[in-house]
Amino acid sequence: MNIKDTMEAAKPIIGGAIGGAVVVLAVAFAGGFVVTTSTMNETVREARVMTLAEVCVGRANEYWLAEGNTAEGLSGWRNEDRAELAEQFLPAGIDADLHEDITDTCGRMLRT
Incomplete structure (x- = not known):
């Protein structure tokens, strides 16, 4: 058997290996098994925003209730008023x- 015959015999195996690798990569990215740097950075950013917003909500609610208001009263505020309250209590x-x-x-x- 010479090299030409060996290459002809190996073509299906090489093609299958390349095709399999492509399928595995596609499934890994689509299923979320492989995470890119930008995806991870966005996830971390969202976590920071949510955590700091929860601190803001806690401080604003504490202030709101200390002023003698009810929690239900805050939901009736306009969006601009809630935004000003949120701005005031940002960490x-x-x-x-x-x-x-x-x-x-x-x-x-704060609306909920």
């Missing part, structure tokens, strides 16, 4: 690129 030292997202999320959370 100190947050990144500038997170500021607007945290304010928006805090305002939405």
Whole structure:
């Protein structure tokens, strides 16, 4: 058997290996088994926004209730008023690129 015959015999095996590798990669990315850096960065960013927004909501609710108001009264506020309240109780030292997202999320959370 010479090299040409060996290559002809190996073509189906090589093709199957390449096709299998492509299928495995496609399934891994589609199923979320492989995470890209940008996906991980976005997940971390969302977690930071949610955590800091929860701190904002806790502080705003504490203030709201200490003023003698009821929790139900806050849900009747206009969006602009809730946004101002959220802005007032943002945690100190947050990144500038997170500021607007945290304010928006805090305002939405105050609505419920």
